[in-house]
Amino acid sequence: MLAGVTFLSETQAFGETSRDLSPDTWIETDVWRSLAQAERIEDFGRAWIGLLSRAHDSILRSALLLGAPERGPFELVARFPEAADGDSLPADVATVLDLASRRRRPAIEGGGELPARIAYPLLFGELLHGAILIEARPLDPAGIRQLIRHLQWSAAGVEAFLSRSATKQNSTSADVARFLIGVVDALAAAQGGVDAARLLSNLIARRLECDSTAVGRYHGKRSRLIALSQTAAIDRRSTLARALEAAQDEAIDQGSAVLVPPPATSSPLLTRAHQSLSKQFDGAHILTIPLVADNEAVGAITLRRGGRAFTQDEIVLVDAVGAAVGSLLDEKWRLDRSLPALAAERAGAVLGKLMGPRHLMLKLTTAVSIAAALYLAFGTSDYRVRAKAQVQGEIRRLVAAPFDGYIRAQFARAGDVVPEGFVLAELQDNDLVLERLRQISKKRQYQLELDKALAKRDLAETNIARAQIEQADAEIDLSDQMIARAQLKAPFAAVVVSGDLSQSVGKPVSRGDVVFEIAPLDRYRVTAVVPEAEIRLVTPGQSGELLLSALPDRTFPMVIGSVTRVAQASEGVNGFEAIGSVDSKDPSVRPGMEGVVKIEAGRRNVAWIWFHPLVDWLRIKIWALIP
Incomplete structure (x- = not known):
């Protein structure tokens, strides 16, 4: 018992079997027909609450409340008798309804000698759909249980109607959905x-x-x-x-x-x-x-x-x-619509957004685009022709074998930096030394013959001996020079460009065979292969900058000296050689280094700088396609 309200458990409420109720003579056929064929909840509720109330003699007043499952609000759908005034519920009845809804069990107030007020919650599928409110004559506990059993049996009719309505509504919704999908598919096709x-x-x-x-x-x-x-x-x-x-x-x-x-x-x-x-x-x-x-x-x-x-x-x-x-x-x-009409509409829509109060990002993007277009159309900048380049020595000296012989030793190889007079390699000079000794012996013999001729005062023999001695001196000088040439020396401070005899000691060489190539350290030239599409922009006297792959942190100034007119292919690009000089005392620069050179070709329009390769390519392709 809580505040005069009794909550009955399911066993208490429905434990006893109620007596069979015979239909009263007042029930007419049209009422049952209305109950079975009702489409609206109001029509069904009016017929159902009437049958419910007239089927039990103790019921004085009754009401059916329904709403959204669990959420509510639960509103009055039908009442008995229909002539009752007002749509609101008395405060005490509302209290019983609230308690029954929260506890999800039948709630009873009164009983005994007092009229009984019963709130029966309508629980279908564990969801609260509403409640039935009953005001009955004074009843004993057995009569109250019988009345609650009557409510339980009658609630099945409400559940059946709600299920039928939900099924019909789902069927109608599915039919509408199929129609909508069919219409959209048909229109899309x-x-x-x-x-x-x-x-x-x-x-x-x-x-x-x-x-x-x-x-x-x-x-x-x-x-x-x-x-x-x-x-x-x-x-x-x-x-x-x-x-x-x-x-x-x-x-x-x-x-x-x-x-x-x-x-x-x-x-x-x-x-x-x-x-x-x-x-x-x-x-x-x-x-x-x-x-x-x-x-x-x-x-x-x-x-x-x-x-x-x-x-x-x-x-x-x-x-x-x-x-x-x-x-x-x-x-x-x-x-x-036509393409001009579409273009005009799109342009008008964009213009409207630009002139309107919003679309800040569109306005900023348009302003930047216009500024970029004006810069491309009227701006100028220095244009520089790019080309692959290689550093070469301005002078390239060949060190060749002075006579036929054999390699005795080597003291430098490709890549070494050597000072002036440095011995790069030596040839075997044993034969030259022996030949010099032989010439010295012959000179001594001629000297003895000269002394004899002077003693005899024989003028002819004296002249012959002196001539032979001079011949011997010349041959001795030649031998000395050949012995000196056996040492292959650098004529100036240079870097050895090619030549490695470390695996060739004892190898025979012939007179004139190239043994080393050397280049000076302070004078270089740059050979750039300019693409044929840009060669018309390169002329002698233009300046440029050289960036070497080995030294990417700095550039070196250069001047174009000459442009060859003989084409050559380099890395799949047909081009022409432009030869320039670079004045650099940097010891890091070495012949053979490669990089990129940019040659100043004057000031040009920015749009031309960016797009002239594409324009030239299109001109060639279009001209080739024209019959």
Whole structure:
């Protein structure tokens, strides 16, 4: 017992079997028929609560409350007797209802000698759908349990009606969904906007059994008739077309569906154009639904039907169709126009955004684009021709074998930096030394012969001996020079470009064979292979900058000295050699290093600098394609 309210458990409430109740003679056949065929919850509740209350003698008053499962609010659907005044519940009855709803069990107040107030919660599928309120005559506990059993059995009828309504509603929703999907698919497959509008008008007219259905497009602040059901051609100058367009304008201007004749509970709307259209067809029912895309009206659908008014479900269906196909029809209508019209509209839309108060990012992007275009069109900059380059020595000296011989030793190899006079390698000079000794011996012999001739005072022999001695001296000098040449020396401070005899000691060489190549350390030249498309821009005397792959942190100035006119291929690019000089005392620079050279070709327009390779390529391709 809580505040005079008793909560019964399921066992207490339904533990005993109630007595069989025979139908009273007052129950008529039409009441049961109304109960079985009721479509609205109000009609069902009125019949059901009457049968419930009259079937038990102790019930004085009763009420049926229903609402959204679990959420509520639970509102009064029907009461017995119907003549009771007011729609609100007494405070004490509301308290019992609240307790029963929270505890999800029957709640009872009173009993014994006092009238009993019972709140029976309607729990279907563990969800609270509402409650039954009963005020009965004073009853003993057994009578109360019997009354609750009666409520339990009767609640099954409410559950059956709700299940039937839910099943019917789901079936209707599924049918509407299939129709909407079919309409969207059909319109998406249509070739153009006019075909899609004609197909839509025919589908809706067939679905709702309308006499005619018209589809119009809203553009330029007015409607324009596009399609009429079961009609291939439309005369827009006819009275009917103008009346339809006026009705569609009327609905679009008000932003709402317009129905004529209007229902009694509808809000007041302007319907002059619809009434005029209805009079043309002897008071036919007219319904116009706006077509909306992106929260803006793009058209309207006008339906005409004689004899039977449009139901709320039909209005909802047409409104759903309009919401589903509005964007699709608008896109197809836009695509039906010519390219100049589309371009003009897009340009106008962009211009409107630029001149309007919003779209800051678009305005910034446009301003930057205009500034970039002006810079490309009128700006100038230094243009530099790029080319692959290689550092070479300005002088390249060959160190060759002075005579036939053999390699005795080597003291330098390719890449070594050597000072002036450094011995690069030596040839074997044993034969030269022996030959010198032989010449010295012969000179001594000639000297003895000269002494004998002087002693004899023989002038002829003396001259002969002196000549032989001079010949011997010459041969001895030659031998000395050949012995000195056996040492291959650097004529100046240089870097050894090529030559490695470390694996060739003892190898025979012939006179004139190149043994080393050397280049000076302080004078270089740069050979750049300029692409043939840019060679016309390169002339002797132009300056440039050289960046070496081995020294990417600094550049070296250079001057073009000459440009060869003989083409050569380098890395798949046909080009010409431009030879320039670079004055660098940097010891890091070595012949053979490669890099990139940029040759100053004067000031040019920025757009030309960026796009002239593409323009030249297009010129060649187009010229090649022209017959």
